[in-house]
Amino acid sequence: EPEVTQTPSHxxxxxxxxxxxxxxxxxxxxxxYWYRQxxxxxxxxxxxxxxxxxxxxxxxxxxxxxxxxxxxSNFTLKIRSTxxxxxxxxxxxxxxxxxxxxxxxxxxxxxxxx
Amino acid sequence: GQQVMQIPQYQHxxxxxxxxxxxxxxxxxxxxxxxxxxxxGHPVFLIQLVKSGEVKKQKxxxxxxxxxxxxxxxxxxxTQTTDVGTYFCASAGFQKLVFGTGTRLLxxx
Numbered sequence: 001e002p003e004v005t006q007t008p009s010h011x012x013x014x015x016x017x018x019x020x021x022x023x024x025x026x027x028x029x030x031x032x033y034w035y036r037q038x039x040x041x042x043x044x045x046x047x048x049x050x051x052x053x054x055x056x057x058x059x060x061x062x063x064x065x066x067x068x069x070x071x072x073s074n075f076t077l078k079i080r081s082t083x084x085x086x087x088x089x090x091x092x093x094x095x096x097x098x099x100x101x102x103x104x105x106x107x108x109x110x111x112x113x114x
Numbered sequence: 115g116q117q118v119m120q121i122p123q124y125q126h127x128x129x130x131x132x133x134x135x136x137x138x139x140x141x142x143x144x145x146x147x148x149x150x151x152x153x154x155g156h157p158v159f160l161i162q163l164v165k166s167g168e169v170k171k172q173k174x175x176x177x178x179x180x181x182x183x184x185x186x187x188x189x190x191x192x193t194q195t196t197d198v199g200t201y202f203c204a205s206a207g208f209q210k211l212v213f214g215t216g217t218r219l220l221x222x223x
Contacts, residue, residue, distance in 0.1 A: 033210065033211075035211075035213075042202065042213045042214065042215050042216050043151075043157060043202065043204075043211075043213040044213070045210040045211060045212065045213075048209045048210050055209045056209040056210055058210075091156055091157070093211075102147075102159045102162070103159070103206075103211060104159070105156040105157045105158070106156060107155070107156050108156050
């Protein structure tokens with residue numbers, strides 16, 4: 001069964017450094033998402049992406065964040081200057097075509113900012 | 115913005131006991147989805163409910179969508195240790211999921 005993959009599984013970085021989290025969505029999916037989950041808390045929406053542009057973003061997704069689909073398979077989340085409070089699990093998700101289609105989540109990247 | 119709350123926050127049961135988590139939205143929902151997240155894992159889709167008053171079953175799991183489409187519940191009959199995890203409801207809009215606060219279930223053998 002096709003699945004969403006994410007790399008790396010764990011990223012440790014120093015405060016102020018840039019990080020890029022990578023995702024490979026399911027190949028025939030058209031909608032892509034990033035969510036984050038701070039340890040022990042709920043999953044929070046960051047951004048949705050369709051047709052090579054951002055469809056919607058949350059208040060969390062400020063100027064420090066950006067997303068890109070650099071080629072036909074990868075979908076990346078960049079944090080320009082990480083803060084301690086960016087430490088969280090970051091999940092990528094993808095969805096096929098219609099509004100009722102399920103979002104499939106990747107295994108996540110655990111980001112630790114020191 | 116929309117808020118989706120779940121109760122209880124945490125429940126510890128003995129294997130074989132039943133379990134229910136309740137999901138309440140501040141606004142009317144077009145649909146509700148349920149996800150399970152195992153410890154250290156990612157959310158895994160369980161089911162989607164769309165119609166007012168809808169009830170769906172998956173083996174020992176029963177999902178219900180309220181008549182007013184502002185609440186939902188998940189009931190597990192005769193829990194097993196494999197049911198351990200956090201159960202999230204989520205409001206599924208076109209552009210995003212709004213997750214509930216989650217209910218963490220612990221099952222002792």
